[in-house]
Amino acid sequence: MSVSGRRTAPAIAAVLALVAGLLATFLAAPPPSDAAAPARTRVVVKVADCEGCQVFVQQGLRHSWWASKTRTVRDGKAVFVVPSSRTPGLSIGITGTWEAASPHPSGFQAIVAMRYKGVAAGTGIDQASAQAKQRASACFPGTNAHRVVFHVTARKVTVAGNGGPADTTMAWADPQVRTMRSTMMEVFDGVAGAQDIVPCW
Numbered sequence: 001m002s003v004s005g006r007r008t009a010p011a012i013a014a015v016l017a018l019v020a021g022l023l024a025t026f027l028a029a030p031p032p033s034d035a036a037a038p039a040r041t042r043v044v045v046k047v048a049d050c051e052g053c054q055v056f057v058q059q060g061l062r063h064s065w066w067a068s069k070t071r072t073v074r075d076g077k078a079v080f081v082v083p084s085s086r087t088p089g090l091s092i093g094i095t096g097t098w099e100a101a102s103p104h105p106s107g108f109q110a111i112v113a114m115r116y117k118g119v120a121a122g123t124g125i126d127q128a129s130a131q132a133k134q135r136a137s138a139c140f141p142g143t144n145a146h147r148v149v150f151h152v153t154a155r156k157v158t159v160a161g162n163g164g165p166a167d168t169t170m171a172w173a174d175p176q177v178r179t180m181r182s183t184m185m186e187v188f189d190g191v192a193g194a195q196d197i198v199p200c201w
Helices: 002-028 097-101 127-131
Strands: 040-048 054-061 064-067 077-083 090-095 109-111 135-137 147-160 165-173 184-186 192-194
Touching: 040 054, 040 090, 054 077, 090 147, 090 165, 097 165, 109 165, 127 165, 165 192
Parallel strands: 040 147
Antiparallel strands: 040 077, 054 064, 054 090, 090 109, 109 192, 135 184, 147 165
């Protein structure tokens, strides 16, 4: 028994030394690099005079069909943190607080017009000018930036809805922003709308 005991002691010491070495290596190892994590973008939608409105963002690419959860505008903004890969083909849906009391449904989801046809990115546009437009794009081309801000103007307008006049939301980026090519869609008196995720390709 005494011989066996003498043989075991060095083995135990070796195991303890190995454990101590591994622990030291683990503690000395640098933390995982942030570069390995997928890039994320903070999407800030600032909406003037629309406190309590509902906003969501969505992506309608051929290979990626996605929509975020809806957020309520608080203190003039709604914020989404999404993978940067979700920003190409991103569009913004919005529902004004006034829509709940509409006598009839509009039959579509109001979408933010990122850029009306004939209006350059970076240009401001008022409601009267926007209402004269018949085509617009809702499709943002994307970014790898940590933060992107959209300034949106939203107004209550009345349209011919399902069964009668309906209150809906006319919303546009102000100033207008750059958009994906070949994504202009028909709008009615400046109002952009969709019944599904906006296709951006």
